[in-house]
């Protein structure tokens with residue numbers, strides 16, 4: 001899920017990893033994936049392919065159709081990049097683990113999407129601490145085929161470099177989290193998913209759009225910049241765009257004036273619903289209440 005927090009960047013460093021290249025990229029080494037690793041991809045791919053029609057947004061489905069991504073093999077980043085570059089100028093580069101924030105933003109600002117090179121093990125299909133090739137490629141790359149999202153994620157990279165210098169990255173990271181990772185969007189048939197954290201998770205794919213527990217609230221920038229999020233479980237609140245094209249305006253926002261205001265205004269908890277919210281669904285909160293009470297594992 002890349003760049004959701006500063007803590008996340010410690011993983012590779014904490015493990016003592018020293019990058020060979022300053023931008024932390026490595027060769028994908030596609031020929032070295034084992035049959036077992038391709039089989040994990042296939043399991044995940046097929047499970048999501050069954051769940052996503054009628055739940056993922058049109059832009060995601062179209063992006064997936066146009067990319068060399070299929071069930072049988074972990075995609076080859078060079079082949080992905082060839083198609084992606086022609087469409088939106090993006091490419092996919094391999095990294096061995098989470099990378100430091102500045103390295104991550106520098107890649108995004110230059111239309112390079114750093115993707116985990118490894119794939120999760122068969123016993124960790126539903127939980128992993130670091131984004132792997134399934135999350136990064138299956139979850140993120142189809143939407144990078146969309147020119148608006150392509151623009152937005154590049155702008156986020158540029159904004160991230162500035163926010164990091166100002167020490168306000170936590171505020172900006174919430175925008176990425178509640179859009180690129182966990183965003184929902186209105187479409188004529190109903191609410192649909194565009195967030196990569198959701199489309200790469202079978203359980204959250206269903207939870208985010210169908211469960212009665214979470215809130216679904218209209219996206220409003222300042223509101224989102226003030227809202228804490230959960231990194232360890234399903235979200236308590238999903239923010240909903242009226243249309244994907246709204247991200248274009250967001251890509252052009254100068255965030256600088258927001259930081260002081262948002263910092264002074266204080267934070268909202270992940271499950272809060274405010275009088276000023278445009279509420280699509282007021283959640284029961286049942287799932288997280290049961291978790292807190294120890295009823296759910």
Ligand SMILES: [Fe+2]
Pocket residue numbers: 001002131135136139140181196197
């Ligand atoms: Fe991600």
